[in-house]
Amino acid sequence: MNTNYSENNHLILIGKIVSEKSYSHEIYGEKFYVFNLEVVRLSSTVDIIPITISERLLTNLDIEIGKKVTVEGQFRSYNNYENEKNRLVLTVFAKEIKEIEEQEEKDEVTNEVVLIGYVCKKPIYRQTPFGREIADVLLAVNRAYNKSDYIPSIAWGRNARFCQNMEVGTEVKITGRVQSRTYEKKFEDGTSETRVAYEVSIASMEVVNKEEQNETESEAVV
Numbered sequence: 001m002n003t004n005y006s007e008n009n010h011l012i013l014i015g016k017i018v019s020e021k022s023y024s025h026e027i028y029g030e031k032f033y034v035f036n037l038e039v040v041r042l043s044s045t046v047d048i049i050p051i052t053i054s055e056r057l058l059t060n061l062d063i064e065i066g067k068k069v070t071v072e073g074q075f076r077s078y079n080n081y082e083n084e085k086n087r088l089v090l091t092v093f094a095k096e097i098k099e100i101e102e103q104e105e106k107d108e109v110t111n112e113v114v115l116i117g118y119v120c121k122k123p124i125y126r127q128t129p130f131g132r133e134i135a136d137v138l139l140a141v142n143r144a145y146n147k148s149d150y151i152p153s154i155a156w157g158r159n160a161r162f163c164q165n166m167e168v169g170t171e172v173k174i175t176g177r178v179q180s181r182t183y184e185k186k187f188e189d190g191t192s193e194t195r196v197a198y199e200v201s202i203a204s205m206e207v208v209n210k211e212e213q214n215e216t217e218s219e220a221v222v
Helices: 157-163
Strands: 009-017 022-027 030-040 046-054 068-082 085-099 111-119 124-127 133-143 147-156 171-186 192-207
Touching: 009 046, 046 068, 046 171, 046 192, 068 147, 085 147, 085 192, 111 147, 124 157, 133 157, 147 157, 157 192
Parallel strands: 046 085, 147 192
Antiparallel strands: 009 030, 009 068, 009 111, 022 030, 030 046, 068 085, 111 133, 111 171, 124 133, 133 147, 171 192
16 A cells, blocks of 8 residues: 555644754764744644754754744654653654744744544543533554654544544544643642643544545534
């Protein structure tokens, strides 16, 4: 089966660099670095999103705090083994990066990700105390070399109702935005730690390769 992995997982962000780059890792002699990008939502809320970038993309660009850039790439995950525990780490893997001059700024989409993958865990549907419907969806997105990215996603309203009875293994296409949120991780000894989670907030969702696809498509504005 021929798979276009860039279509399975494609993302574009426009934002402001808010941290210096730091060394992450090296693969076959190629060094990778990470930095944080601040992306503003329409509501003026700010998401701080980690970017992983190869040294090859930095030959004509300096990572400087305050610089505005466009990043195209993929939303990826990897397992981090720490203190004998496995933790899912999410990052944007940059494939292209370009500095934006002030005069070039337009009313463009500043945060959009398109994923095609498989529901790999039964969606968890719930309602907030104010009656807002939410469903947590974990999506497995195929990557080259028999790898997969496991992407946590959140559906709202009609989308949440649409996926609450979805079977594990269902192939879906989602469009949304990458968002960050802080939460308190509580430990057995009574202590807690503030952590940051990253996920996709789903704007639209549809089942892939199903005869009833047009009937089951669900869209909502986030």
